[in-house]
Amino acid sequence: MCRVIAIANQKGGVGKSSTSINLAASLAVLERRVLLIDADPQANTSSSFPVVDNENCTFTIDLYNYAKDSINPFRTLTPNLSLIPTNINLANLEIQEKNYFGTHHELKHSLEDLKKEYDYIIIDCGPSLNFITTSFLCISDSLLIPVQCEFYALNGLFKLFNVFKTIKQEYNQNLDIEGILITMYDKRLAFSNVIVDQIKNHFKTLVFNTIIVRNVKVSEAQSHRKTLIDYDASSKGALNYLSLATEIIENNKNDEMNNDSLGRNLNQILEEAKNENDLSTIFERLPINKENKDSNYISKNYEKLIGLSKKDIKSIFSESFNDFYSDVWVFRINEKISYFKKNYLYIHFTNQKVEKYELTVFKRRE
Ligand SMILES: Nc1ncnc2c1ncn2[C@@H]1O[C@H](COP(=O)(O)OP(=O)(O)OP(=O)(O)O)[C@@H](O)[C@H]1O
Ligand SMILES: [Mg+2]
Numbered sequence: 001m002c003r004v005i006a007i008a009n010q011k012g013g014v015g016k017s018s019t020s021i022n023l024a025a026s027l028a029v030l031e032r033r034v035l036l037i038d039a040d041p042q043a044n045t046s047s048s049f050p051v052v053d054n055e056n057c058t059f060t061i062d063l064y065n066y067a068k069d070s071i072n073p074f075r076t077l078t079p080n081l082s083l084i085p086t087n088i089n090l091a092n093l094e095i096q097e098k099n100y101f102g103t104h105h106e107l108k109h110s111l112e113d114l115k116k117e118y119d120y121i122i123i124d125c126g127p128s129l130n131f132i133t134t135s136f137l138c139i140s141d142s143l144l145i146p147v148q149c150e151f152y153a154l155n156g157l158f159k160l161f162n163v164f165k166t167i168k169q170e171y172n173q174n175l176d177i178e179g180i181l182i183t184m185y186d187k188r189l190a191f192s193n194v195i196v197d198q199i200k201n202h203f204k205t206l207v208f209n210t211i212i213v214r215n216v217k218v219s220e221a222q223s224h225r226k227t228l229i230d231y232d233a234s235s236k237g238a239l240n241y242l243s244l245a246t247e248i249i250e251n252n253k254n255d256e257m258n259n260d261s262l263g264r265n266l267n268q269i270l271e272e273a274k275n276e277n278d279l280s281t282i283f284e285r286l287p288i289n290k291e292n293k294d295s296n297y298i299s300k301n302y303e304k305l306i307g308l309s310k311k312d313i314k315s316i317f318s319e320s321f322n323d324f325y326s327d328v329w330v331f332r333i334n335e336k337i338s339y340f341k342k343n344y345l346y347i348h349f350t351n352q353k354v355e356k357y358e359l360t361v362f363k364r365r366e
Contacts, residue, residue, distance in 0.1 A: 002115040003252055005122050005178050006039075006140040011156055012127035014148040015183035017044040018218050019244075020124035022237070023144075025227035026245035028080035032119040035073055037063075038086040039136050040126030041094060046085035048222045049076050061089040064135075066106035071113060078227055082118075090132065097131040103138040103171045111139045129163050137164070138171045142178035149185040149195050149211075151316065154202075165270050177266055178248065183212040190308045191316060206266065210244040213237065305347065305354050313347060313354065 007020045017040070024036040038045040039060055057074045063084065073082035114121060123140065125133040137143060143164055147153045168175045180203050186192055200207050213236050221231035228238040305313065310324060322329040329347045346358040 002118050003120050003142070004111065004115065004140045005120065005142050005144050005248075006125055006133075006136050007123060007144045007146065008125035008129075008133055008137065008160070009145050009147065009157075010127055010129045010133075010160060011148075014153075015146040015181075015212065016040075016127070017048070017124050018222070019144070019146050019181060019183065019212070019241075020045055020122050021048050021222070022218070022228045022241035023244055023248070024120070024122040025078050025081055025229050026238075026241045027120050027122075027248070028078050029229055029242070030245055030249065031080065032249070033080050033117065035082045035084065035114060035118045035121045036076075037084045037121060037123045037136075039090075039123050039132050041086060041088065041091035041132075042126060043086045044222075045124045046083070046087075048225055048227075049074075049083055049085070050225050058084055059089070060084055060086045061093055063107050063110040064093060064104060066109040071110060073114075078230065081227075094130055094132055100131045101134050104135040107135055108139050129160065134163065134167065137167045137175065140172070141174060142176040144178040144181060146181045146183045146212075147199065149182050149192050151195070153195065154199070161270055177206055179208040179251075180206050181208050181210070181212065181244065184214040185211045186214045189312055189315065191312045194304050203269065206269070208244060208247055210240060210247050212240045212244070215240075302345070302357050302359070305357055308354050310349065310352055 007016050007023075009016060020036060020038075024034045028034045036045065037060055056072055058070070058072045062071070073084050076083050111121070123136050125136060145157070145160065147157070164175065164177070180199065182196060182199060185196065196211065215235055215237035217228060217232050217235040218237045221228045221237075224231055228235060228241060232238060305316075308316075313329065314324075322331075327349045329349070331345045331347070332343070344360045346360065347354055348356045348358075
């Protein structure tokens, strides 16, 4: 049976296209018949393959104009991997159908035909929740969400979950979450692990075990119009994507069992999505929860600063007025506790690493 996986996150530059290309190529290497569809008018995925034969090949826009027997994907140099590339007409379609949200019947027919030919169809969506993205979500089996390992990574995810929920309730009740994929993990930044922990604590079983590391070969391969496996099969990135493909194949083998574990967590997340505009209140940039005045909670989190470098601290507290070379940095944390009290955090460095911290409340004179 064919599985249609849409790769989406309205946040730009989180690794959607890189994941689409390299997951598709990895599944193909593992001997699955794979079709990659470029559903982003930016055409990053299409341009990561050698020039496509314009004459006979079907483009993504053609899928919205169902004509049986005429769908002709482009055969890439990777065995088992075909591509439906995009061209600028897709952007025109986007403009025409600006206010449209829902199932597109011709697209659905086209996909039904294609599903007979492939084991996996991977769809690279653009960085918005527009007509094209939503129409593809209406015909997909699952949504794979790449999130970049950085602060604010999860901003906007509630919006994505709300769109997911609407589509599932009204247009495509089979739509599932394939998983949340952490991308561009950089072990040199000690804070990366804190972000990974936060994502895993919140999304639990929805998060893939595989994490994609930051690896320069990912962009190099694209500029050479090659998949990562073709460009450097032994690179960390290539191995990560192979491991992701294996994980997806395994998950789908135990389909029923897995759906249970996904579902348990998913309902809770969808429930929370109703009440929040954004995940930024849960995944605070600082290890401070503005809503939570419990000092134990705060100090427990500050422990995580110990041992971090100045660069790490700077990336956490981005608007810093501290002298980079000073060994004591100070930050005002929380909004005002009250009009008369302000809370400050002092960070003491020894040999460029955080040695200790202090929290001080200054009381203003009345
Ligand atoms: N694991 C990685 N290591 C290093 N660079 C990466 C990695 N993944 C992606 N990149 C680079 O980051 C940039 C953004 O990645 P990509 O184009 O895959 O994101 P995207 O979510 O598809 O972006 P858009 O929202 O614009 O479609 C690209 O230059 C890509 O080469
Ligand atoms: Mg992209």
